[in-house]
Amino acid sequence: MKNKNFKKYFKQYEFSNVWAMLKNNQRDPHICNAHFKDKLVVITGATSGIGRITAHKFASQGAHLLCINRNLQKSEQLKQEIEEQHMVSCSYKIADLSILADIHRVADELAQLNSPIDVLIHNAGVYLTKKEVTGDGLEKVLVVHYLSSFIINYKLRQKLKQQKQARIILINSEGHRFAAWGLQVSDLNWDKRRYSGLKSYGSAKLAQLQTMLLFNEQFKNSGVSIVAMHPGAVKSDTGQENGVIYKWFKRNMLDKTLKPTNISAEAIYYLGVSDELDNMGGKFFNLTTQEEPAPPALDYEEAKRLWPISLKLAQLDEDRTDSSIPK
Numbered sequence: 001m002k003n004k005n006f007k008k009y010f011k012q013y014e015f016s017n018v019w020a021m022l023k024n025n026q027r028d029p030h031i032c033n034a035h036f037k038d039k040l041v042v043i044t045g046a047t048s049g050i051g052r053i054t055a056h057k058f059a060s061q062g063a064h065l066l067c068i069n070r071n072l073q074k075s076e077q078l079k080q081e082i083e084e085q086h087m088v089s090c091s092y093k094i095a096d097l098s099i100l101a102d103i104h105r106v107a108d109e110l111a112q113l114n115s116p117i118d119v120l121i122h123n124a125g126v127y128l129t130k131k132e133v134t135g136d137g138l139e140k141v142l143v144v145h146y147l148s149s150f151i152i153n154y155k156l157r158q159k160l161k162q163q164k165q166a167r168i169i170l171i172n173s174e175g176h177r178f179a180a181w182g183l184q185v186s187d188l189n190w191d192k193r194r195y196s197g198l199k200s201y202g203s204a205k206l207a208q209l210q211t212m213l214l215f216n217e218q219f220k221n222s223g224v225s226i227v228a229m230h231p232g233a234v235k236s237d238t239g240q241e242n243g244v245i246y247k248w249f250k251r252n253m254l255d256k257t258l259k260p261t262n263i264s265a266e267a268i269y270y271l272g273v274s275d276e277l278d279n280m281g282g283k284f285f286n287l288t289t290q291e292e293p294a295p296p297a298l299d300y301e302e303a304k305r306l307w308p309i310s311l312k313l314a315q316l317d318e319d320r321t322d323s324s325i326p327k
C-alpha cells in the first residue's frame, strides 16, 4: 500500500532532531521534590513495569491512587502494598482496555467521579509480534495504546475542564518513529497490510500523538494540559504475551541494555507535578526533556482526518454541542 505522505514527510525530517533524540536518550530525568498530598492520580496499567513503580512514586508523595487494571489479583496486591507502605488510599477498577465496552464503562465512571482527577496517566500497553483481533473486530495494539486513551480523554473533557486544573500524561514512545511515513488512516486495523509488531506499535503511538494536538486545542485556557512522553528504554514486563523466541530474546539480549523503571517514574512524577509544565500542553518529552517528535506527529491536517475515524472505531458519538471539536 503506497504511502501518499512519503514525500511530504521526507522533506521535513531533520538530522538535528534525530541527533537531539539520541542525546536525550542519555539524559537523566529532572527530579521534582514537591509533595502531592491528597491529590488524586488515575493511572492505567499500574500492575506491572512502569505503571507499578509510578503508582508507588505518586503514593510516596502523598497522592491517592485510582488504578485501572485488568487483573484482579495483582490489583489487590498493589492496593495492599501501597496502602501499607505509603498510608494513602489505592482503589482500582477492573477493565480490559482492549475491550470497547470496558473502556466506555470506566470512562463513564471516571466522568461521574465527584472528586477532581489531578493527574490522569495513560500508561497501559502491550507489544505483540503477531496481530490479534479483539471481540470488537479491532487490532488489539491500536485499542490498548490508542483508542482506550482516546475514549477516556473524550469522555472526560467536560469534567476536567470544569475542574479548571488537571494534567493528562500519555505514556507514548520514541517508537512512534517506526511509523516514519505517517498513518494509513484507511487501514488503521491492519486488514490490508502485512502486520508487524514494531509498525503497529509505532502507528498506535503516532495516532495518540496526532490526536493530542486536537485535545490540546480543546483544553486551551482551561487549566487542563495534555502532554506525551517517552518513559526511557526501561526493563519492564512488556512482551509477555509473545512466543518463546521473543521472550528469550527479551530476557537474554534486550533486558541487558535497558535501564531501571524508576527513571520513568521520576519523569512521570515531574511531568505530573512540576510547575514548569503549566504551559507546555501538546508537547512531547523524552523523559523530562522537551523534544521534537517525528514530522507526522505534528501533522495537524492528518490529525483532523484521524479524528472522525477514531470516533467511529471507538463507537463514540460526535459531540455537536462542543464547538472546540474539529468538524
Ligand SMILES: NC(=O)c1ccc[n+]([C@@H]2O[C@H](COP(=O)([O-])OP(=O)(O)OC[C@H]3O[C@@H](n4cnc5c(N)ncnc54)[C@H](OP(=O)(O)O)[C@@H]3O)[C@@H](O)[C@H]2O)c1
Residues within 6 Å of the ligand: 044, 045, 046, 047, 048, 049, 050, 051, 068, 069, 070, 071, 074, 095, 096, 097, 098, 099, 122, 123, 124, 125, 126, 144, 171, 172, 173, 174, 175, 230, 231, 232, 233, 234, 235, 236, 237, 238, 239
Ligand atoms: N518499557 C519500555 O522501555 C517502554 C518504552 C517506551 C514506551 N513504553 C510504554 O510504557 C507503557 C508501560 O509499559 P511497560 O513497559 O511498563 O509494560 P508492562 O510492564 O507490560 O506493563 C503494561 C501494563 O499495562 C497493562 N495492560 C496491558 N494490556 C492491558 C489491557 N488490555 N487492559 C488493561 N491493562 C493492560 C498490564 O497489565 P498486566 O499487569 O495485567 O499485564 C501492565 O499493568 C506502555 O504504554 C509502553 O508502550 C515502555
